[in-house]
Amino acid sequence: xxxxxxxxxxxxxxxxxxxxxxxxxxxxxxxxxxxxxxxxxxxxxxxxxxxxxxxxxxxxxxxxxxxxxxxxxxxxxxxxxxxxxxxxxxxxxxxxxxxxxxxxxxxxxxxxxxxxxxxxxxxxxxxxxxxxxxxxxxxxxxxxxxxxxxxxxxxxxxxxxxxxxxxxxxxxxxxxxxxxxxxxxx
Amino acid sequence: xxxxxxxxxxxxxxxxxxxxxxxxxxxxxxxxxxxxxxxxxxxxxxxxxxxxxxxxxxxxxxxxxxxxxxxxxxxxxxxxxxxxxxxxxxxx
Numbered sequence: 001x002x003x004x005x006x007x008x009x010x011x012x013x014x015x016x017x018x019x020x021x022x023x024x025x026x027x028x029x030x031x032x033x034x035x036x037x038x039x040x041x042x043x044x045x046x047x048x049x050x051x052x053x054x055x056x057x058x059x060x061x062x063x064x065x066x067x068x069x070x071x072x073x074x075x076x077x078x079x080x081x082x083x084x085x086x087x088x089x090x091x092x093x094x095x096x097x098x099x100x101x102x103x104x105x106x107x108x109x110x111x112x113x114x115x116x117x118x119x120x121x122x123x124x125x126x127x128x129x130x131x132x133x134x135x136x137x138x139x140x141x142x143x144x145x146x147x148x149x150x151x152x153x154x155x156x157x158x159x160x161x162x163x164x165x166x167x168x169x170x171x172x173x174x175x176x177x178x179x180x181x182x183x184x185x186x
Numbered sequence: 187x188x189x190x191x192x193x194x195x196x197x198x199x200x201x202x203x204x205x206x207x208x209x210x211x212x213x214x215x216x217x218x219x220x221x222x223x224x225x226x227x228x229x230x231x232x233x234x235x236x237x238x239x240x241x242x243x244x245x246x247x248x249x250x251x252x253x254x255x256x257x258x259x260x261x262x263x264x265x266x267x268x269x270x271x272x273x274x275x276x277x278x
Contacts, residue, residue, distance in 0.1 A: 084207035085250040127222035
């Protein structure tokens with residue numbers, strides 16, 4: 001039987017698991033006299049641990065039209081510091097990965113749990129090495145800013161596409177954020 | 187503040203020109219991340235040209251790679267209407 005244990009992202013175990021996920025390796029954990037092998041396994045119940053088996057970010061079939069743009073956004077990683085000749089910072093793969101994981105997971109859950117199709121899901125260059133996400137559903141537009149420092153909160157701003165019904169604040173991208181999906185589904 | 191040039195008041199009705207690298211453009215719109223304070227500015231600000239002293243082409247030509255940049259026009263009054271935004275003359 002599979003059981004999901006939630007681990008705080010800023011805990012030692014959280015860092016260990018994140019490093020494991022990035023390295024795509026298994027590690028041995030010694031607990032008293034027993035040794036347990038910890039290996040990466042995709043899960044389906046949280047927004048942050050949903051990497052598909054190949055390590056590629058994949059969307060449900062009805063949303064595959066968004067897949068190409070998301071995959072092409074990886075080209076942001078080719079932008080070195082001062083890429084705009086005005087001092088703009090380059091982008092780390094870890095930042096891009098956090099942003100895309102949040103977006104793909106959220107877009108997938110919004111479809112699967114609320115039946116709401118995302119119209120646009122753009123991964124964009126942000127200020128100071130951060131990644132911006134532009135997430136649009138019928139009647140809603142959400143801008144999310146994922147900073148390069150994972151300990152910093154993720155900022156968001158949303159409205160109805162015409163500047164009305166605004167929401168603004170910060171969120172934890174590794175939390176389920178069901179309230180956010182509910183707002184996008186309204 | 188410059189020792190060589192007097193600091194002037196910029197009227198709300200005037201225009202500012204700002205270079206925008208093409209990576210900051212999507213579908214004809216400027217991405218929000220473009221508007222950030224720049225590390226090369228002593229005051230931690232965005233640098234623009236005052237239309238009183240520059241043309242859009244002059245602004246573009248001051249880029250390291252002009253062909254990679256567009257120029258946008260900003261109304262001073264509308265910029266000042268954004269919370270916590272100021273527009274001050276800082277001649278160089």
